Amino acid sequence: MTSPSSCIFCRIATGEIPAKLVLQTDAVVAFLDVAPLADGHVLVIPRQHYARLEQMPPEAVSEVTRLLPDLGRALVQVTGAEGYNILQNNGIVSGQSVDHVHFHLIPRRSGDGLGYRWLAKQYPPGRAEDLQERLRQTLSA
Numbered sequence: 557m558t559s560p561s562s563c564i565f566c567r568i569a570t571g572e573i574p575a576k577l578v579l580q581t582d583a584v585v586a587f588l589d590v591a592p593l594a595d596g597h598v599l600v601i602p603r604q605h606y607a608r609l610e611q612m613p614p615e616a617v618s619e620v621t622r623l624l625p626d627l628g629r630a631l632v633q634v635t636g637a638e639g640y641n642i643l644q645n646n647g648i649v650s651g652q653s654v655d656h657v658h659f660h661l662i663p664r665r666s667g668d669g670l671g672y673r674w675l676a677k678q679y680p681p682g683r684a685e686d687l688q689e690r691l692r693q694t695l696s697a
């Protein structure tokens with residue numbers, strides 16, 4: 557896990573590293589991604605360092621996510637995007653490149669060439685029911 561002292565997003569949150577900030581609260585910072593996938597690609601981070609979403613207390617998640625509607629509205633208004641994706645990766649395998657929780661807001665336009673390799677699968681018999689039961693038990697524990 558990246559320590560906060562060497563974490564680039566912690567350093568952006570404190571102002572040690574400059575960024576194109578678009579919104580700040582006591583708990584959250586939003587700024588333009590320096591390597592945007594689209595014009596207006598914004599990152600939204602908690603000021604406090606958490607490597608992964610499941611490490612955040614619900615209140616901290618709420619502080620970040622409650623800003624997403626206004627940010628999405630502003631992105632559509634300012635960039636003329638037709639829509640946007642909100643993407644939040646956890647772990648290197650998922651594509652997380654900075655070890656500090658961040659939400660991507662990626663403006664989208666028809667024909668922009670962005671997208672997922674959405675390789676949907678089908679569950680073998682009994683697997684969905686097994687997962688459902690185990691997840692329900694884990695979540696109610």
Ligand SMILES: [Zn+2]
Nearest residue numbers: 563566605656
């Ligand atoms: Zn950090």
